[in-house]
Amino acid sequence: MLTYGRQTISEDDIAAVVAALRSDFLTQGPLVETFERRFAEAVGARYAVAVNSATAALHLALRVAGIGPGDRVVTSPNTFLASANAAAYVGATPDFADIDPVSYTLDPSALEKTWKHDTRAVVAVDYAGQVSDLPEIYRIARARGAIVISDACHGIGGAFHAQGHPGKRWSIGGNPWADITTFSFHPVKTMTTGEGGMLVTDRKDWADDARILRSHGIVRDPAYFTTNDEHDPLAEKGPWFYEMQQLGYNYRLTDMQCALGISQLKRLDQFISRRREIVAAYNHAFTGLPHLTRPGLRDPANVSTTSWHLYTVQIDFASLGKMRTDVMKSLRGLGVGSQVLYVPVYLQPWYRQTFGYAPGKCPVAEQFYARALSLPLYPSMSDADVASVVSAVKKVVS
Numbered sequence: 001m002l003t004y005g006r007q008t009i010s011e012d013d014i015a016a017v018v019a020a021l022r023s024d025f026l027t028q029g030p031l032v033e034t035f036e037r038r039f040a041e042a043v044g045a046r047y048a049v050a051v052n053s054a055t056a057a058l059h060l061a062l063r064v065a066g067i068g069p070g071d072r073v074v075t076s077p078n079t080f081l082a083s084a085n086a087a088a089y090v091g092a093t094p095d096f097a098d099i100d101p102v103s104y105t106l107d108p109s110a111l112e113k114t115w116k117h118d119t120r121a122v123v124a125v126d127y128a129g130q131v132s133d134l135p136e137i138y139r140i141a142r143a144r145g146a147i148v149i150s151d152a153c154h155g156i157g158g159a160f161h162a163q164g165h166p167g168k169r170w171s172i173g174g175n176p177w178a179d180i181t182t183f184s185f186h187p188v189k190t191m192t193t194g195e196g197g198m199l200v201t202d203r204k205d206w207a208d209d210a211r212i213l214r215s216h217g218i219v220r221d222p223a224y225f226t227t228n229d230e231h232d233p234l235a236e237k238g239p240w241f242y243e244m245q246q247l248g249y250n251y252r253l254t255d256m257q258c259a260l261g262i263s264q265l266k267r268l269d270q271f272i273s274r275r276r277e278i279v280a281a282y283n284h285a286f287t288g289l290p291h292l293t294r295p296g297l298r299d300p301a302n303v304s305t306t307s308w309h310l311y312t313v314q315i316d317f318a319s320l321g322k323m324r325t326d327v328m329k330s331l332r333g334l335g336v337g338s339q340v341l342y343v344p345v346y347l348q349p350w351y352r353q354t355f356g357y358a359p360g361k362c363p364v365a366e367q368f369y370a371r372a373l374s375l376p377l378y379p380s381m382s383d384a385d386v387a388s389v390v391s392a393v394k395k396v397v398s
């Protein structure tokens with residue numbers, strides 16, 4: 001069965017993890033820093049902080065930026081729950097602006113319309129790997145004193161061109177239009193550590209704070225200790241001593257996972273180019289297929305820079321005369337798995353009950369959801385696998 005996404009693991013990856021298992025450190029060892037440094041270099045960011053999921057990275061991003069109760073965080077409804085849940089974790093109100101019908105990412109004009117006086121942050125999601133319109137989103141946010149977090153869980157290793165900067169290639173995670181960028185290394189993503197995530201930023205104070213918060217808010221550097229009274233029961237500051245200065249978490253990534261991440265990172269470019277090849281083959285094969293719309297690019301210049309995570313088509317199930325569930329069953333019968341990504345987050349029961357959101361809030365995202373189907377896309381798919389997906393889709397969607 002070809003699933004919609006899966007990891008690509010090599011013998012080198014396995015050897016790297018085994019070496020970590022044989023080393024002195026299973027966690028909190030030297031591989032964490034090595035992975036952070038190499039990842040920061042790869043995406044062109046100054047600082048990278050490894051954590052045990054992108055959910056943790058999003059949570060820490062909002063924490064270090066000081067977003068909390070009384071603040072509103074606007075994100076795309078077309079995302080995994082975590083992009084919005086992170087706002088709720090810090091006590092802020094998650095809100096949603098509609099997507100644009102070409103890239104299925106946050107529509108800047110909808111963002112502007114949805115803006116409220118208490119909006120303090122925007123979480124822009126690079127759906128399927130296509131970058132959000134970050135320059136425009138940043139312009140809107142900055143003019144109103146808000147920050148931009150780029151949720152690039154789908155966009156690892158991707159880049160983009162921006163209007164007004166001819167010939168310049170900006171990387172996702174290394175551009176001036178996101179204050180913090182977050183990545184996921186879940187197995188379906190472009191590279192994996194099993195579970196895992198990364199927060200990158202050019203701000204040293206935020207990176208330092210995220211590193212402290214990922215490990216219980218613990219400070220070990222005596223230069224920053226605050227209990228300095230000689231009569232205080234904590235006056236003896238021996239080698240065991242540390243201070244907890246904020247309420248943090250255990251969001252640490254293990255050395256075993258970092259070993260896998262370091263090894264995977266070496267093949268990131270390879271992974272991306274194979275993904276691009278498969279997307280090009282699908283796009284070619286599905287040209288003119290009735291009832292089916294292929295994924296589009298907001299800016300065609302990004303055809304050679306986009307790091308595709310998903311291949312999501314839009315199928316007009318009403319005109320096809322078949323239910324999506326039945327289409328998925330028929331594809332499955334032909335050995336082709338598929339998935340629906342995503343249910344607009346605000347339609348989840350908890351969001352309706354907690355914030356009063358209701359159907360109709362983001363009509364483009366709702367229409368997108370009604371027609372969305374993601375087909376298999378991962379680097380280890382052979383040309384024969386791609387051909388079998390194409391023939392199954394042509395058979396079922398006709």
Ligand SMILES: Cc1ncc(COP(=O)(O)O)c(C=O)c1O
Nearest residue numbers: 053054055080082083153184186
């Ligand atoms: C867009 C997006 N944001 C956040 C997440 C959360 O990532 P993680 O599973 O690493 O916590 C995911 C993962 O599915 C995602 O796709």
